Amino acid sequence: MYHLRFMILLLLMTTTGWHSDAAELERRLRRPVSLTASDNHKWLYVANQNSGSITIIDAAALSVAKEIDVGGRLTDLAILDDTHLLTLDEKNHQLVLLAGQGTHWKVVSRLDIAQYPIQLQVDRTIKRCFIASLWSRTVTTVDLSRIDHKPLSQKNITAKLQISFEPHKMCLVKERKKLIVAGTFQNKLAIVDTNNLKLTVTKKIPGHNIRGLAISNDGKRVLIAQQELNSLARSTRDDVHWGNMLSNLLVSLSLDDLCHSQADVLKQREVIHLGEPGRAAGDPGPIYITPKGKLIVVLSGVNEIAISNDTNRFDFERVAVGRHPVAAISSSDGHLLVANHFSDSISIIDRNNIKQIERVSLGPQRELSPAERGEMLFFDSQLSHDGWMSCHSCHTDGHSNGQLNDNLSDGSFGAPKRVLSLLGVGETGPWAWDGKVQTLSQQVKNSIQKTMQGTAPSEKQVADLVAYLNTLTLPLVLTELRTAPNETIINRGRQLFQTLDCKRCHVPPLYTSTASYDVGLKDSVGNTRFNPPSLRNVGRQTSFFHDGRALTLKDVFTKYKHQTNRTLTEVELNALLKYLTSL
Structure with a gap:
């Protein structure tokens, strides 16, 4: 019956013309974030974050054929098979399934998943997908094997894994039945067994801002596009100019070392510096490896694509594209297709001659607000x-x-x-x-x-x-996203917060204040007075105090006895921590 409804749906979409034609595209901000192609490479599908739409591009004509409104705020897009697309809606916290072909698509199922979904990895062989949910710190597996017969439901969710950091980029290693999950804010990589969605190991690596993951063609190395902030360097012109303060890197790690819990992941680490003084390569993004081993790195911050040359795969040539490129795929003719987030366009790159040969507009833009220009x-x-x-x-x-x-x-x-x-x-x-x-x-x-x-x-x-x-708002606290809060314990912690006079510096409701205080902490040059940072969402922090000396919130009170005039009991400490992590 479901299959019959799908065929009727295709017929209606073909005959009624209910999607806007390219000539009728609305003036709005689309902000592409992901793109994929049909198996026959005739169609390119682009997920637009702000407009909640999917743009369909005719690959031969290099022009927009259709734009489909899905709704919400899209964060990723993937093709499952000839007749199904998957996209993530961050606003409504859903996996969205579309059915159709060519230019004719329709949303047929929406599945509620862990909040703030941000990336998809699809295993087309087994017909399942893995979803990283940012602020929920969750990875979810969804079974897609029977979507031709039944709409998606909670029964399709086969496993959920809660991890210790906010995930973003993922990479599926099918041969090893592993999923690599990289932290958005923390410099961590988790290795997950895809058979049971169990965490096998978490490794910490130097650096931050991991925005690209790829497996080498021989399956032995993991390539990572990231940045590394040097705390020993200073924000002087010299240290910035020479890349001493912040470097943009392409890092290669041994996959064996990464997957083995006892192995030193840094032992076989290789580092390629992207950019140079006079022409840096800020905010490297997604990585792609061609069948012949050529490396392609999206340089999001400087609006370029870096492509390794044929004689030295670690020597890159760069080509300018649109503003803030965030994703790329290869076309059937060997060209590179690049999604430009702020330009609302797709750049067509000749990989051999290293030049942009075409740019396809996704549609007219409306006038930007000050906040949108600021973004x-x-x-x-x-x-x-x-x-x-x-x-x-x-x-x-x-x-x-x-x-x-x-x-x-x-x-x-x-x-x-x-x-x-x-x-x-x-x-x-x-x-x-x-x-x-x-x-x-x-x-x-x-x-x-x-x-x-x-x-x-x-x-x-x-x-x-x-x-x-001023538009940057706080997400829901982690405890609310994962479990129902214990109000009794939280209220007990709230009372302790008042009794211990924590509110003197961290004044509700913002849990900060305008003054600076000497609270017994001294930095390495003798400064003792600091303005207290807000405690809102303090449960998401990875270190505490001005220099990060406390590695856990518990250490603040047990190891450093921060502003406590007595030793707290285990019950009191637990209540105080529960209260703070609820803010």
């Missing part, structure tokens, strides 16, 4: 000296990379400080660790000129960036 600037590495970094490089997707950086946020060099999250930053002034920056506009100027060593931004650029920063 473009936030992810633009060209704001920095030589293009080494963007705001996103340290404040990943508006949050934090969890690293230490020695800049002038405390008014001095020599004492690197923890990079703070920008989620909710518009409400938590003053800014900088010493609390001496009174406006967010001034903090933006300081970051561009003093930390990134860029040229002075215009007042309009500053205003736009501030407008964007």
Whole structure:
């Protein structure tokens, strides 16, 4: 019966013309994030984040054929077979199944999954998919073997794995029956057994901002596009210029070492530096390897694609594309198709001659708001000296990379400080660790000129960036996303928070204050007064205090006895921690 309904649906879509033609495309922001091609390479499908739509491009004509409204906020797209597409809707927390062919598609199922889904990995052989959910810290397996007969339901979810970090990029290693899961903010890689979705090992690696994962053609190496922030370097012109402070890397690790719990993953680590002084390669993204072994790296921050040459696979030639490229695939004729997020376009790259030969517009754009212009600037590495970094490089997707950086946020060099999250930053002034920056506009100027060593931004650029920063909101706390909170224990912790006078510095409802305090902590150059960071979403932090010396929230009270005038009992400590992680 389901198969019959599907065939009737195809007939209706073919005869009624209910999708907008390309000539009738609405003026709006699409913001492509993912693309895939039909098996016969006649059609290219593009997932658009902001518009919640899928654009269908005629590969031969290189023109938009249709645009289908799916709804929500799309984060990824994959093809399952000739008649099914899968996409993720981050806004409604759903896996969306579409049925159809060519230019005719229809949403046939929506499956509620762990909140904030961000990436798909599809195993087409077994007909299943793996879904990484960002703020839920969850990986989900969905069985897709009977979708021709039944719509998706919760019975299709065969397993869920909760991990210790926010996942993003994933890579399926079918031969080993493993799934590699990389952290969005933390420098961690998890190896998951795909047979039972059990975690086998988690490895910590140097660096952050992992935006590309790929397996070498011989199946022996894992390639990772990432950045590395050096806490020993300073945000001076020299350290930025020479790539000492922040480097953009293509890292190669042994897959055997990564999968073995006792192996040192750094022992056979190889590093390729992307970019050079005078022409850096800020915010490297997805990685692709051609059948002949040619490496392709998306350089999102500088609006380029890097392609290794035929004589030396570690020597790259670069080609300019649209603004903020985020995904790429190969076409049947060997060209490279690149999705440009902020340009709402697809670039067609001649891989052999290393040049852009065509750019396909996904449709007309409406006028941008200040916040939307600010978002473009936030992810633009060209704001920095030589293009080494963007705001996103340290404040990943508006949050934090969890690293230490020695800049002038405390008014001095020599004492690197923890990079703070920008989620909710518009409400938590003053800014900088010493609390001496009174406006967010001034903090933006300081970051561009003093930390990134860029040229002075215009007042309009500053205003736009501030407008964007004010849109960055906090996600739901992890405890709410995973379990029903124990209100009794949380209330007991709330009472302790009051009794211990934690509210003196961390004043509700923002859990910070405008003053700076000496709370018995001293940095390596003698500074003792710090402005207290907000405790909202403190449960997501990976380290604590200005220099990250406390590695767990529990250590704050047990190892460092932070502002407690007595030793807390285990029951009291548990209640206080439950309360703090509920904020």
